[in-house]
Amino acid sequence: MLSTPQFSPELEEFRLTVRQFIQQNLPDDIRQMVACERMDLPREAQVRWHQILRGQGGWCCPSWPEHYGGPGWSDEQQYIFEQELSLNDAPRLMIYGVGMLGPTLFKYGTKEQKKRILPDILEGNIFWCQGFSEPDSGSDLASLQCRMTEDGDKYLINGSKIWTSDAHLADWIFGLFRSGGGERKQQGISFLMIDLSSPGVTIRPLKIFEDTHEVNQVFFDQVRVPKENVVGVAGQGWEIGKYLLSLERFGTAEVSRTKASMKRLTRLAYAPVAGGMRLIDNVDFAERYCKIERSLHALEMTERRLLLGDQRAESVDTGASLLKIRGTEIQSDVFRLTAEASAHFAAIDIARSFTELQADNPYQVGDATRNYFNYRKTPIYSGSNEIQRNIIAKAELGLS
Amino acid sequence: MTDTSLYEQQSLIEDSARRFLDHHYSFEARRKIIHEEVGYSTQQWKEMAELGWMLLPMSADYGGLGGDMALVSTLTKEFGRSLFVNPFLGSAVVSTKIIEESDRESLRSEILDGIGAGGVIVSPALYESQVRYDLDNIATTASENDDSIVLNGTKTAALYGNVASELLVLARSEAEHKNADFSLYLVPVDQQGVAMIHHRTHDGGRMSDVLLNDVKVNRNQILLRGQKTLPIVKRAIRYANASICAELVGAMEATFEMTLEYLKSRQQFGKQLSSFQALQHRMVDMFMRCQLAESMRREAARAIESANETEQDMIISAAKCEIARSALLNAEEAVQLHGAMGMMDEMPVGHYLKRVFTLGLLFGDADYHQNCYRNMRVQASE
Ligand SMILES: Cc1cc2nc3c(=O)[nH]c(=O)nc-3n(C[C@H](O)[C@H](O)[C@H](O)COP(=O)(O)OP(=O)(O)OC[C@H]3O[C@@H](n4cnc5c(N)ncnc54)[C@H](O)[C@@H]3O)c2cc1C
Numbered sequence: 001m002l003s004t005p006q007f008s009p010e011l012e013e014f015r016l017t018v019r020q021f022i023q024q025n026l027p028d029d030i031r032q033m034v035a036c037e038r039m040d041l042p043r044e045a046q047v048r049w050h051q052i053l054r055g056q057g058g059w060c061c062p063s064w065p066e067h068y069g070g071p072g073w074s075d076e077q078q079y080i081f082e083q084e085l086s087l088n089d090a091p092r093l094m095i096y097g098v099g100m101l102g103p104t105l106f107k108y109g110t111k112e113q114k115k116r117i118l119p120d121i122l123e124g125n126i127f128w129c130q131g132f133s134e135p136d137s138g139s140d141l142a143s144l145q146c147r148m149t150e151d152g153d154k155y156l157i158n159g160s161k162i163w164t165s166d167a168h169l170a171d172w173i174f175g176l177f178r179s180g181g182g183e184r185k186q187q188g189i190s191f192l193m194i195d196l197s198s199p200g201v202t203i204r205p206l207k208i209f210e211d212t213h214e215v216n217q218v219f220f221d222q223v224r225v226p227k228e229n230v231v232g233v234a235g236q237g238w239e240i241g242k243y244l245l246s247l248e249r250f251g252t253a254e255v256s257r258t259k260a261s262m263k264r265l266t267r268l269a270y271a272p273v274a275g276g277m278r279l280i281d282n283v284d285f286a287e288r289y290c291k292i293e294r295s296l297h298a299l300e301m302t303e304r305r306l307l308l309g310d311q312r313a314e315s316v317d318t319g320a321s322l323l324k325i326r327g328t329e330i331q332s333d334v335f336r337l338t339a340e341a342s343a344h345f346a347a348i349d350i351a352r353s354f355t356e357l358q359a360d361n362p363y364q365v366g367d368a369t370r371n372y373f374n375y376r377k378t379p380i381y382s383g384s385n386e387i388q389r390n391i392i393a394k395a396e397l398g399l400s
Numbered sequence: 401m402t403d404t405s406l407y408e409q410q411s412l413i414e415d416s417a418r419r420f421l422d423h424h425y426s427f428e429a430r431r432k433i434i435h436e437e438v439g440y441s442t443q444q445w446k447e448m449a450e451l452g453w454m455l456l457p458m459s460a461d462y463g464g465l466g467g468d469m470a471l472v473s474t475l476t477k478e479f480g481r482s483l484f485v486n487p488f489l490g491s492a493v494v495s496t497k498i499i500e501e502s503d504r505e506s507l508r509s510e511i512l513d514g515i516g517a518g519g520v521i522v523s524p525a526l527y528e529s530q531v532r533y534d535l536d537n538i539a540t541t542a543s544e545n546d547d548s549i550v551l552n553g554t555k556t557a558a559l560y561g562n563v564a565s566e567l568l569v570l571a572r573s574e575a576e577h578k579n580a581d582f583s584l585y586l587v588p589v590d591q592q593g594v595a596m597i598h599h600r601t602h603d604g605g606r607m608s609d610v611l612l613n614d615v616k617v618n619r620n621q622i623l624l625r626g627q628k629t630l631p632i633v634k635r636a637i638r639y640a641n642a643s644i645c646a647e648l649v650g651a652m653e654a655t656f657e658m659t660l661e662y663l664k665s666r667q668q669f670g671k672q673l674s675s676f677q678a679l680q681h682r683m684v685d686m687f688m689r690c691q692l693a694e695s696m697r698r699e700a701a702r703a704i705e706s707a708n709e710t711e712q713d714m715i716i717s718a719a720k721c722e723i724a725r726s727a728l729l730n731a732e733e734a735v736q737l738h739g740a741m742g743m744m745d746e747m748p749v750g751h752y753l754k755r756v757f758t759l760g761l762l763f764g765d766a767d768y769h770q771n772c773y774r775n776m777r778v779q780a781s782e
Contacts, residue, residue, distance in 0.1 A: 143669075206744060208744065209743060209744060209745045215740070274530060275539050284768075288767075344607075348599040348601060349602045352600040376742075380736060
């Protein structure tokens with residue numbers, strides 16, 4: 001792997017501290033799941049790791065300031081921390097509560113909301129999921145129709161949200177709901193938080209074609225929600241939702257995760273093969289491998305430039321779009337090549353075949369083919385790559 | 401020039417296959433079938449034999465229908481359209497083409513009759529994982545004693561080994577490892593020393609690893625031996641690849657059609673998705689890849705029937721490499737353009753991705769064929 005420029009000695013020291021902590025404290029069963037590229041970790045495993053990080057002075061919430069219980073890190077520290085998590089096979093952070101709702105409440109929440117909600121995220125007591133998409137409103141999010149009407153001191157919610165990741169693990173959902181109309185469809189949308197144990201909520205599991213359960217449809221039938229669960233002003237939630245999604249878009253470039261996947265592929269490529277050729281000695285494989293490595297390096301340096309470097313020159317908004325597009329494209333390339341690297345073995349549906357085989361899976365990357373199939377989702381979600389291109393065309397290039 | 405009688409035969413096969421599959425193998429029916437123990441419907445397998453499909457790849461000399469690839473690939477293209485998974489490729493195509501070349505007359509006709517009638521399934525056990533697709537360097541050995549031959553080695557990707565009664569085992573003589581002396585054996589699955597691990601494949605198919613531990617075979621089980629062995633096996637593999645190309649093209653066409661349909665029916669931003677020019681261009685690219693793939697499918701069929709060996713080899717490698725890559729790319733695009741719906745198990749589109757990925761791996765993946773093509777090109781004269 002190509003090396004990248006060092007940070008300051010203090011920051012590199014910080015990196016070593018973080019690395020050592022992760023290596024010494026990450027439970028092996030969790031590390032294994034992540035090393036197999038699984039995103040669908042059981043709640044129990046996520047909470048266990050979250051609490052280990054919590055004990056380190058709020059490392060579980062790396063972007064949170066100290067007065068909310070976070071470590072109060074600089075951008076560079078957060079960046080390095082995230083990289084070390086990835087490169088040492090630690091789980092992704094609990095994105096919906098920690099990465100999205102928390103920082104959104106810092107900006108838009110009332111005192112009461114911050115006091116009521118943030119501690120449970122910090123402690124890992126409450127699991128959140130994100131309800132934006134609806135059956136008829138995907139890319140065109142602002143057309144959403146899940147209704148929110150006033151009913152005394154409560155709101156009544158009717159309709160459904162779809163593709164809700166982790167709703168089956170979550171306690172609460174936040175999202176955007178239609179509370180009124182206006183000239184523009186972005187008007188009359190409210191940002192609301194709903195307890196999933198409320199009467200009238202049902203959750204239907206949806207299966208992904210490679211067999212995992214990650215997403216759901218959440219139905220709301222006359223669900224009553226206290227008014228204090230609106231974030232910001234009712235009817236003006238669009239701006240809040242946009243802000244929250246911009247937080248996600250940086251994460252979904254997954255550059256450091258892809259670096260970790262590339263490290264796994266590298267191990268495979270250089271592994272000796274008894275009676276055969278190493279993968280890297282195969283010209284066609286090597287060419288594809290090198291191309292990915294070059295692109296990934298360019299992407300990593302772009303990420304550093306946009307996230308940490310001179311931000312005055314570039315629009316951060318479209319920078320996130322760029323990173324998301326190229327990040328997920330390169331991620332797909334890594335997963336495709338990792339799957340194809342194992343020739344006939346890649347055809348085997350390990351989970352549905354004999355379990356003994358899992359033990360001596362020669363590639364130690366779990367079921368690489370399943371991962372390849374599963375990660376087809378990344379160019380679709382968090383604003384599809386097509387929509388991200390529209391954003392760059394419009395906001396960066398002024399084309400419309 | 402189109403040969404009208406060939407054209408008519410193709411239409412007949414296409415019609416009967418499409419009718420059969422529409423009737424018996426809807427996406428819903430398929431979901432149940434692939435999760436059953438053996439992975440396909442034995443009842444349907446019988447009906448396929450009654451329709452004469454098993455005889456299509458087989459030479460007329462042995463009771464088959466001649467093995468014209470233009471016809472076989474018409475059939476397998478329909479299989480591809482419907483995501484039809486079954487032992488046809490392994491048994492009726494590869495094993496048939498290898499067994500046909502054996503000079504052991506009685507054994508040959510007995511097995512070919514069985515395959516043709518659908519009652520016998522023979523699984524080719526050729527590949528080994530450490531050498532990927534490179535048959536020249538397999539490690540399974542056949543060591544000859546006075547009255548018997550002993551096989552040792554581990555085979556992979558034996559298609560539908562779970563339902564085969566016999567395996568075709570490719571081995572090399574232990575003595576001369578360099579100047580290879582290959583041979584091919586008919587080995588009943590219950591022969592002492594044979595163990596199998598059966599797997600499900602991502603597309604709902606089945607394949608097995610075969611462990612051969614001091615398997616004693618007798619001379620009657622030798623189907624091929626000597627210099628001609630490997631060329632015969634490779635010819636059968638070319639034939640199989642021409643058939644796979646057609647399956648891939650069938651799958652590409654179906655994926656293209658369902659994606660086009662989807663974009664026309666789904667609305668976002670108050671318009672049909674199909675009205676966005678960015679997506680129109682993506683569909684046009686998919687369409688063009690389908691067209692070129694269809695031409696290469698026909699070209700592969702033509703090469704099987706007419707070209708000389710070297711040219712055949714190059715065309716098949718070119719076709720497999722190009723079609724496998726295009727099919728995978730189109731399937732990825734199809735999923736992408738369906739949005740989150742494309743990730744759903746209940747939608748066919750993701751299952752096409754699984755199918756073309758898996759099919760692409762069999763009998764040499766795109767990288768392997770690219771490499772073969774390059775080697776042949778370098779060796780050829782200007
Ligand atoms: C695994 C997974 C997890 C998800 N998790 C969540 C979640 O937790 N919460 C949540 O709210 N949502 C979630 N989503 C939904 C995701 O945000 C949507 O799938 C995404 O916004 C696209 O919407 P859609 O699926 O309706 O596709 P559509 O909007 O129907 O789009 C279909 C295709 O058309 C393209 N397209 C649409 N409009 C245009 C245009 N104007 N120009 C060019 N191309 C266009 C799209 O890019 C796509 O390729 C998840 C999705 C997946 C796959």
